[in-house]
Amino acid sequence: MRQHNNPFRPPRTRGQALVEFTVGLVCLLILIAALVQFGAIARRDLRNILDARARAGASALSDVYFVPLSPGPRFIQDWSDGADRSPYTADDVPRFANPALISEGIIARADPDRLTLLAPQNLFSPLTDPAAVVPGMGFVRGSSSRSVLPLLPIARRLFFGRDTLELQSDVYLIWTKGLE
Secondary structure, three states: OOOOOOOOOOOOOOOHHHHHHHHHHHHHHHHHHHHHHHHHHHHHHHHHHHHHHHHHHHHHOOOOOOOOOOOOOOOEEEEEOOOOOOOOOOOOEEEEOOOHHHHHHHHHHHOHHHHHHHOOOOOOHHHHOHHHHHHHOOEEEEEEEEEEOOOOHHHHHHHHOOOOEEEEEEEEEEOOOOOO
16 A cells, blocks of 8 residues: 655545535435426426316306305315425315405495495495305305326436326306406
């Protein structure tokens, strides 16, 4: 074995640079795969939302009012994280608000009694009853779902733990054909 003559020069290590390069390259490839996968999911989710919006838009412009089937629109005040304690996941639970807040806070300020005297057949005055708020607003629903295929094998193993993801989008709009 050779002794180092220069005390300021560290001893040679063989292969350390190759190992560091390999580890860095693997990390970089995982990062690129994750970006590609999340980009594909975001693109599919946007397409899903646009499809739901198109269906809701067609219903909103329809001559016939179709009451949205369950689940109907509700006043959501906030969301609570679900069992996984992670926000924006499927197990999150909505905290609903009271529709009376609309009746008392907005509609009551518009003086619906006086409005009834001026325009007896107006659509606004009946909304003073909290039970009539949601049906009285004439919501129509558009819904769309799609599977994200294919998941990259590395994303499947590291992030999702399953072969496919199901994306669900619901969009509510106001029925406009009934308005004059």
